[in-house]
Amino acid sequence: MRVSAVVERAGVPTVSLVSQGFVGLAKTSSLGMGMPDLGIAMVPGHPDVQTDEELERNVLSVTLEQVISCLTSLEQGMERIVEPGPREVVFEGSIDEVNRYFYENLWTDGVPIMPPTRGRIEAFLAFTDRAPHEVLGIMLPENRAATIWSIAVNGVMAGCRPEYMPILVSLVEAMVDPKYGVEHSGNTPGSETQIVINGPLIKELGFNYEQGAMRDGFQANTSIGRFWRLFLSNVTGFQRHQNDKATFGGTWRVVMAENEDVLAEIGWPSLCADMGLAAGGNGIFIARYTGGKVILSVYGNTAEECLIYLADGVKNITGWELIFTVGVAAGTYKPLLVLSPIIAKTIAKSGFSKADVQKYLFENTRITARQFDNYIGTYTNTVPGRRTLFDLVKLGKAPKIYGASRDPERLVPIVFRPEDIMVAVGGDPLRTNCYVFSQNGYIGSPTAKPVVLPRDWRAKLKAAEL
């Protein structure tokens, strides 16, 4: 629909081909882009599970007439939407009535929210030096403005404390960064963002960074994770059954804080420092991940003994995501390996830096070209013309390492570069489990932003109820 809006603005009429399950989203997206009359032609069912004959029959009996009609006649009238003002009181009532009203308007996540009253919102605004009306960005799919005010409102609702406001602002700055690709956040795989925090704020604000690092229960980790999803829904516009088209989806992820004591002990940079932020400073990191799993009971007392198993974990979590290495995109797949502190220290004891770990993983996380071709072709049909890795190398769409020969059993890397396998340190300091995330490629690219504190941060923090 985004493409169609661009074409229409260029003066050329369009029609968008949409499978049956996406018709509702297409209409919502059209409205969100300010063009409610964008032409839509439906393909019944889903093309990927139809025989050639079924597909032809469906296209000729349903899609074709809609295509012709959309290009040659305008049937709908334009709808003008009336919405509240950006800083308008929309309801007055008891806590139950507020929650019911917000739920009915799709403004909550199904769990009670804190009512965003004037006083609560202003308590959040007191923790930033930026003006409430400042616009951080305009976000697709609904072309809504992300403002400091809207951050405060959703922060209240999520159950955040006011002193989390600088982090919330940085998160939205990352969200609106074009590099991140927030406009894809309603995609079919239903990936979920993982937020990681670095810096002195971890301890100042009581983030959990040890046992249960990704478990709910700690207000900072939990409420900020919830804020992310509320903001994505209310301000970016990915509301359930509308612009959010996750097949299954998942709930928001708890914020993970790295164990910076251990990072300092072993001399490894933090995740935010890897992304170019100042070492030792406060920062947030975001990326979208398609899934994750525990790597249980890592056994060994040298780096190599541990890493061979960890490389296996990174390889096994990776499947269709290879379309973001070669196929749909090139070189954008960036899985994340989280080492528990004791495993990180064991690896570092062998003299391995984080870069050494990434180099080892890159060289030892390989799959056969046959498997790679299965994921990008046979299983998913995501590369036009069923081209193989070898074909794509010949077309200049993949590095030569992927086409060294036609041997289907040749081993190829799952990422382009060692640093594409990202590494963090967190979790129970004395348990030998690790965790690995598979990543959604350019659809939620790793992005990091510094957290900027307001003037008089120390005084304000002291005055806040901790």
Place this chain on the structure above:
Amino acid sequence: MSEIEATYSVYWPRGQRAFDVEPVAPKVNSLSGKVVAFLWDYLFRGDEIFAILKKEMETRFPGVTFVGPDEFGCTHGADEREIVAAIPGKLKTLRVDAAISGMGC
């Protein structure tokens, strides 16, 4: 003792839309003799669907011609922004009268 419930005046949690509603482009009165572009995200058998549409439209609309998706590039890859930004210029150069964009699945 009855509970006295507080009343809360609450604010709108959404963001203001940063646009006005726009009209779509004028339609073509007929597809006969027109140039139709296929724009594609290279997914979900769009190439096969375009081929079906093309064949039938050529039968129904004399003189209709088509510009394939390779002229424009993949509209949903890592280079999406650059490719989509270049589309209006290419539509003009290629004298396209109408466009079919897919696939939303």
